[in-house]
Amino acid sequence: MKRLFVYFALLCCWINFSHAHEVRPAFLKVTETNLEADRSEFEISFRQPQINGRFLGLSVSTNCDATELSASLTDGALIEVLELECGEESLQYIEINGLDRTMIDTLVNIKRLDGSIDEILINGNEPRLDLTAATPTVPVYLIIGIEHLLLGFDHILFVIMLLYLVRSSWEIFKVVTSFTIAHSLTLALSAFELVQLSSAPVEAVIAGSIVLLAYENLQKSGSVSKAFPVLVAFGFGLLHGLGFAGAVAEIGLPEESQLIALLLFNIGIELGQLVIIAVILVLLMVIRLKFIRFLYEAPIYLTGGIASFWFVQRSWQIFAPAIG
Numbered sequence: 001m002k003r004l005f006v007y008f009a010l011l012c013c014w015i016n017f018s019h020a021h022e023v024r025p026a027f028l029k030v031t032e033t034n035l036e037a038d039r040s041e042f043e044i045s046f047r048q049p050q051i052n053g054r055f056l057g058l059s060v061s062t063n064c065d066a067t068e069l070s071a072s073l074t075d076g077a078l079i080e081v082l083e084l085e086c087g088e089e090s091l092q093y094i095e096i097n098g099l100d101r102t103m104i105d106t107l108v109n110i111k112r113l114d115g116s117i118d119e120i121l122i123n124g125n126e127p128r129l130d131l132t133a134a135t136p137t138v139p140v141y142l143i144i145g146i147e148h149l150l151l152g153f154d155h156i157l158f159v160i161m162l163l164y165l166v167r168s169s170w171e172i173f174k175v176v177t178s179f180t181i182a183h184s185l186t187l188a189l190s191a192f193e194l195v196q197l198s199s200a201p202v203e204a205v206i207a208g209s210i211v212l213l214a215y216e217n218l219q220k221s222g223s224v225s226k227a228f229p230v231l232v233a234f235g236f237g238l239l240h241g242l243g244f245a246g247a248v249a250e251i252g253l254p255e256e257s258q259l260i261a262l263l264l265f266n267i268g269i270e271l272g273q274l275v276i277i278a279v280i281l282v283l284l285m286v287i288r289l290k291f292i293r294f295l296y297e298a299p300i301y302l303t304g305g306i307a308s309f310w311f312v313q314r315s316w317q318i319f320a321p322a323i324g
Helices: 004-012 140-150 154-163 169-191 200-219 227-249 257-292 293-323
Strands: 024-033 040-049 059-062 066-074 075-086 092-095 107-110 115-120 129-130
Touching: 024 092, 059 066, 059 075, 115 129, 115 293, 140 154, 140 227, 140 257, 154 169, 154 200, 154 227, 154 257, 154 293, 169 227, 169 257, 200 227, 200 293, 227 257
Parallel strands: 024 107
Antiparallel strands: 024 040, 040 075, 059 092, 066 075, 092 129, 107 115
16 A cells, blocks of 8 residues: 555656657748848748647747738648748848747748758747858757657657566667667658558557556566567557657658658657667666665556556547537
């Protein structure tokens, strides 16, 4: 009874974590439409994601005069199109108002009439982009991939549960490789629109997969997941690849370099995954050395409880509109 009380207390401490949702970037596309000696014009399309059923209230400000052309709602996103009329100074800065109140980044794609394209990632720490200064050279899709994994709590919890299934270094290598191949496959297929599924049921099933692995890890006798961890990692990896594709769908891939951008995004995912795996393995090794069974099992109970909440919450978001 005492142990159950401790588990419940830990779960309550993590209740804010259970409200976490996949963090997807906003996307601002800036296209130069007219360039003259005394004026320039741009059209901008700003797509901001919906988080936990609510929009973030972000807006774009520049040094130019803006006219709203349209606003529309799509599946989980608000898209606003504006026209900018700039004077002789042209477009000097872009600022995303309200970005500092969020955890998301904004990918800014600027296409000029001379054919040049700039892609810059801005975040809440520096929501203002100075176009008169030098732009960073780090590939933005690599950064997006890393951040998507490190801030995608459901994917992190799934990796933790996978590592609980295996013991030896060789088994860990096989499981991680299987998971990587699988999610890379469906990520590519989804990014190029060869496979398309609605994000809501995918996210609900991802939460369900975490619950299932947590349950399997608590079984004292043999289970299917422990007997065939490589196959389980591959099967669920296919599903998680569709989840990773959600971030790509929000911002799209540049037409001029789709394969390179997708490769960089996937490399970023793998780098983030390696960081998580390294940290988890060190912590599990310390726990096992100390023979503290409670600490070893606590993450499984916490993960199962959090993922169960996610599963119910995401399933309700699917069926609630139909019921209402």
